[in-house]
Amino acid sequence: MIKKAIRHIVQAEPLLFEQSSPGKRGYQLPELDVPVVDAATVLGKGNVRDEIEDFPEVSEFEVLRHFTRLSTWNYAIDLGLYPLGSCTMKYNPRVNELVARTEGLAWAHPYQPERLAQGAMEVVAALEHALVQITGMDAVTLQPAAGAHGEFTGILMIRALLETRGSARKKILVPDSAHGTNPATAMMVGYTVENIKSNDRGMIDLGLLERVVNEDVAGLMITNPNTVGVFEENIKKICQILHDKGALVYMDGANMNALVGVARPGDFGIDVMHLNLHKTFSTPHGGGGPGSGAVAVAEVLTPFLPGPRLKRQADQWAWNYDLPQSIGRVRAFYGNFGVLVRALAYIMAHGGNGLRQATLDALLNANYLRTLLEPYYQIAYNAPSMHECVFSDDRQAKEGVRTGDIAKRLIDYGFHPYTVSFPLIVRGALMIEPTETESKRELDLFADAMISIAKEVEENPELVLKAPHSTRTSRVDEVTAARKPIVRWQPPARVSQAAD
């Protein structure tokens, strides 16, 4: 039975371009207090464009209605559990949004004089300090814009360090359970990728690792807890194996929500790692960004951090650009500052004890769901789960129903799907991460939905295969979208012209 959702009327809405009409406007500029200049005269006629063809012309209220109507077509964490494994969709506290809009911070220009930027620099310093505490590493850069950007920064630093030791080496080892960004990153830093097979418990195979680590290996990119939600119990030994051969260990911190306040990567041998502030530290996903991929490093890598770096000088913060061994900038300015403000507010609200409590709650929620679902779905590995649990669709596949179908049916029950078909090492994976911010009531509703779907698979698989049934948009034809890509709107006249 579907308990969480009922159908209701949803507004239809054309594209903005389709409701545009000449002369409509949604703005009012102040009267100009300087003389008007003629663009063609000062810029030259050839430099001045004609009108922006087909650009929308709508009123202010039409804009508001348009985007409000569109918004109702989205699912969001504000509407319910968002069990995407590895994505850590937790509550986004609204005080963070408010403080990020504090006038003196939101309107700070990155080039304003340092003595007029002390407040912003204090935010950067305080967050770096907190993240050093949380990771147990020696230093943090907040410059990278997202997780993958952080990975890129981290692997560049590994390369820079190895070059000072005489050789950059050739390859990066990546477990077959890793996020796709890991191998893509290694390539961008000029390394080849060697995928290493996980053992039958979804973990790094120590014997295999010892055989493949040699003087060609620059490093290993590991996710811990790994993408099946299991802590690599041999992590210290793994780091030792790499270090013994002069290689380094990069940790993908996507799953840090399982470790904050409980264990610190710096204490178990990690050399460099990134944190997704938009996962663990509650900054909103915003439909796909902005994120922030803070990178923490062990002391040996600190000379290579991207610049500029903060320094204390005559009781003031200053930017230090004199970093001879730095890998250079990975983006302009100092990072996604607005995201940093939000993450710092989150850390302040929790405090050290609160952060640890949040981790324990996240683990409890995941294990609770696992307990409820295990009778109905095949757990991928028997190892103890941390902040997420991974099932396979083995039992349901026998009825011809796959993980993607179960995911779509969850939508009818009022939930966003879990992560589908990832990690790749689990056949037909269902990867579920509830996070600490869900109540028992919401978890029970979710478990009821999953159990109900498991029964539907046995009794009426067609119902699941054709889901979702109650959304305004039914299953989308992604194949045609990719085969004949239409990635922008054109006026009807031009579309038919093109077809002729």
Added chain:
Amino acid sequence: MLAATGLESKEDLVSYLPADVRLKTPLDIPHGKSEYEIIEHFKQLGAANGDGYASFLGAGVYNHFRPVLVDTVVSRGEFLTSYTPYQAEISQGTLTSIFEFQTMICQLTGMEVANASMYDGSSAVPEAAMMAVRITGRDKILIARTVHPEYREVLKTYTQHQGFPVEELAYAKSGQLDIDDLRTKLNDQVAAVIIQTPNFFGILEHVPEISSLVRSKGALLIVAFTEAVALGLIEPPRDADIVVGELQSFAISPSYGGPYAGIIATRNQYIRQIPGRLAGETTDSNGNRAFCLTLATREQHIRREKATSNICTNQALLALMATVFMSLYGKEGLRELAEQNLAKAHYLASKLPLKFDAPFFNEFVVRTNGSSPDQINSSLLNRKIIGGLPLGRFYPELADCMLFCATEMNKRSDMDVVAAAFARF
């Protein structure tokens, strides 16, 4: 819940962590604060940040008015707290707005296809360069020194280990790219030439002339922009092969350098080489129009080490801010806004000693005859005005020059104060 999971205490949840891995001491982070205390704390930090100054800084980050509706829209939880729209059936709001964004970026830039956004303008530059290397099979990149200096630094960081050399192109006396230097350095090894217009000095480049030269050697032309408002008025770089840029000007607050939204746009023929996410139009099983993320086989979660880029999360919410901004201003408004910027900048420029003589939009380089940028700026700070950017850090040869920007936010009275400060020295 604990009982249901068969555990006695929450500590049991971490009992299987190896003992030598478990953290034994509490984190050294102060006790949790109330909402009130947090708001007060950040208010103080904001005040410590020189709040309430008028500013003539530009250089890649611009002071433009943010229409109220922008925050109204992006504060809706359905946009703010949703994930990347992989599940199309319950993400049509985000997907539709991305499709509109991509369309407006094409209309604005004169390109045929644009992606859903990049981290920012600076990181879009190396992504475009890597794209050009893949398309041409060549490996050398030429970049004008009139491209934002920090963008050039980012390009250097990205390319240092990918085996393609980057060479810089000088600027001429006019403040524009030195065409002769381009002619000398351009050869059949060059994959792409990267220019910016309006360039870092605020000056418009001769895109058609540069384009035909670049084309004649079989290289691609990448055109960057940092001031998106200019595109309301100036001829878009239709002759470019790839356009990259920064949309901070479109209702994204300066926020001490980020988060912003970058764009990358190109011609249809290169669609499969574009990095990052793309929304496409299709139909659902009932035949209704629907949108979904498409051409995912370019991306890291499918192609892994063979992907066009490692980019995953981008800047969706900021792209939405820009979309709302573009919708509100629309066809007439963006032009009127650009004309106001042009008028303000030309008013201020008419009272100051200019370094270059080529046409500029809303930024320009000023010589500090007889004084120094620091002297000028100190005297302005006393009047609660942040002056121009001293250029010595980026261009040692321009140590006596500064870059001024004037937008619709700058008042004539403040501009007159700036003019008076110059007149005093």
